[in-house]
Amino acid sequence: xxxxxxxxxxxxxxxxxxxxxxxxxxxxxxxxxxxxxxxxxxxxxxxxxxxxxxxxxxxxxxxxxxxxxxxxxxxxxxxxxxxxxxxxxxxxxxxxxxxxxxxxxxxxxxxxxx
Numbered sequence: 001x002x003x004x005x006x007x008x009x010x011x012x013x014x015x016x017x018x019x020x021x022x023x024x025x026x027x028x029x030x031x032x033x034x035x036x037x038x039x040x041x042x043x044x045x046x047x048x049x050x051x052x053x054x055x056x057x058x059x060x061x062x063x064x065x066x067x068x069x070x071x072x073x074x075x076x077x078x079x080x081x082x083x084x085x086x087x088x089x090x091x092x093x094x095x096x097x098x099x100x101x102x103x104x105x106x107x108x109x110x111x112x113x114x
Contacts, residue, residue, distance in 0.1 A: 005034060005035055007076060008082070009030050011075045012033065012044065013030040014075075015068055015075070016061070020068075026048065026049070028048050029046065031045045033045070038080065039078060041084075043084075043085050043087055044061075046088065054088055062086065065086075068084060069083065
């Protein structure tokens with residue numbers, strides 16, 4: 001699942017940087033993506049410079065999420081292109097994220113053993 005998350009983050013970053021217009025001087029980076037196992041939803045974590053423009057950037061991304069999803073579907077072939085929700089990257093993992101990562105790791109090991 002990590003490879004899929006990395007691929008989605010990489011391609012989504014390309015789309016955001018080439019097809020979404022932000023105010024001049026604003027830098028947006030897709031720091032990571034956490035997609036659900038069935039690819040129904042992907043949490044997209046962003047960083048933004050300057051920090052005070054982050055809320056505006058999130059609004060712009062939500063306005064463009066249909067286009068982002070369509071373009072991602074054209075760029076990579078997945079059985080399902082996930083819907084996006086956008087989050088501000090805090091740089092720290094909370095307990096829920098650590099637990100989720102641990103569960104995904106265990107599930108990945110179980111699939112390998114089959």
